[in-house]
Amino acid sequence: MQVLSYTEENYLKGIFKLTIEMADKTEAGTNEIATHLGVKPATVNDMLKKLKDKKLIHYERYGKSSLTKEGKKRAIEIVRKHRLWETFLHEKLAFNWDEVHEVAEQLEHIQSKKLIDKLDQFLNYPSADPHGDLIPNAKGELSILPRKTLIEELVGHQCKMVGVKDNSAEFLKYVDKLGLSINQPIKVKAKQAYDNQIDIEVNGKKHSISPKFAEQIIIVCPTCNKK
Amino acid sequence: MQVLSYTEENYLKGIFKLTIEMADKTEAGTNEIATHLGVKPATVNDMLKKLKDKKLIHYERYGKSSLTKEGKKRAIEIVRKHRLWETFLHEKLAFNWDEVHEVAEQLEHIQSKKLIDKLDQFLNYPSADPHGDLIPNAKGELSILPRKTLIEELVGHQCKMVGVKDNSAEFLKYVDKLGLSINQPIKVKAKQAYDNQIDIEVNGKKHSISPKFAEQIIIVCPTCNKK
DNA sequence: TATAATTGTTAGACTAGCCTAACAAATTTT
DNA sequence: AAAATTTGTTAGGCTAGTCTAACAATTATA
DSSP: OOOOOHHHHHHHHHHHHIIIISOOOBBBOHHHHHHHHHOOOOHHHHHHHHHTTTTEEOTTTSBBEOOHHHHHHHHHHHHHHHHHHHOOOOOOOOOOOTTTTHHHHHHHOOHHHHHHHHHHHHHOOOOOOTTSOOOTTTOOOOOOOOEEEGGGTTTOEEEEEEEOOOHHHHHHHHHHHHHTTTTTEEEEEEEEEEOOOOOEEEEEEEEEOOOHHHTTTEEEEETTTTT | OOOOHHHHHHHHHHHIIIIIIIISOBBOEEEEEEEETTTTTHHHHHHHHHHTTTTSOOTTTTTTTTHHHHHHHHHHHHHHHHHHHHHHHHTTOOOOOOTTHHHHHHHHTTHHHHHHHHHHHHOOOOBOOOOOOOOOOOOOOOOOOOEEGGGGGGGGGGEEEEEEEEOOOHHHHHHHTTTOOOOEEEEEEEEOTTTEEEEEEEEEEEEEHHHHHHHHHHEEEETTOOO
């Protein structure tokens, strides 16, 4: 598989944003792409011809552009890398969520399949980046798992925290104390019929939490949705 | 502080390796740099003029080149980034020590002071990378003992292995068999004038090694440098 | 020391990615 | 439907980084 230049990758990513992530359109015009990327239309025109030759986009003279199947696949790989790096910067290196984008713009162009797969693993296969945007998996699939709260999770299942409902300092402090954070795996060990307390395991540590608390923790559960 | 291009950074790093990390020289020739970087001498010639204009190297027509104070500072920053990334890949993402170099070659060019300082912190301020090479700190300080190969070491001196040149499985297996590893002390007992075999002592055990082998073992020798 | 070999430089050409200026096609407005 | 506006294309030029081929300076050798 041919390696694309830094610039070619940025064009694919830009066209992806304009045609696939924007709900209302499936094609992008030359001027529109130019504005989005901060270059002149003449420059875009040259690149569109080049990307067409490489079979990464559909393009005809005076027409709009869109990604081919291969082009879309490539674009999704770049988006995946971008969002995984953002997650890394935020979760592991304590960058603020509004500082991560600029650095991820550079990191997303690093060429190494092994690197990105290992990073994914290291981050616990996150499904969303610090901005809440979904992260495609290694196959390029955007898994939209239904969200629920921890109180609804089945005993024996392993789920992943993706957010909270309560945002009070008091609540967040408790969340923190239990070792919970975005993308943190949680295993439900048992539920007490008597008072609905839930026994969970987080990072090897066991806790018993109240239903009131569990109700505030938003999760997704791959196990529930498999098959 | 002006930002250097990917290519300019690679030239500085190359000149650094040839003039500062190699024991016996303080200047590098045009052809030598070309060979090291895998480009033609004519190309190097252009870049040397450019780096001279930017006051990053000392260079005169038909003369050898060396880094200025500023050039050296820049080169050390790149080396620092390279080695921190190697450490990250090895320690956090479970890359083998012989797989990290290629990816670090790309990562070392990411421009973000904050990123590299956070990474340093995340890794607990490591002082050596997976190959045993020293990592300069944020101030660029590094206790540089000149590196050379075992074949150059004087009889009677005790040195320390800090790396290898050959990375083939065959070679590394032999290295292992002799009890050699990063930071392993080696004593040179004798050299045979007849066939240049070198008698060494590693961990109390004596071995006789070929010059071909010795040439691949990178060492530092405190004795040689203690005047 | 004269010659050969090596090392370094110059000139000219190429590509990728960018630009401006002029023009052409498509679309919108009147 | 003609004119005006917007959108897209082309031609030609620029820079960084690369190359080859010819030449010049330096160094090693006979």
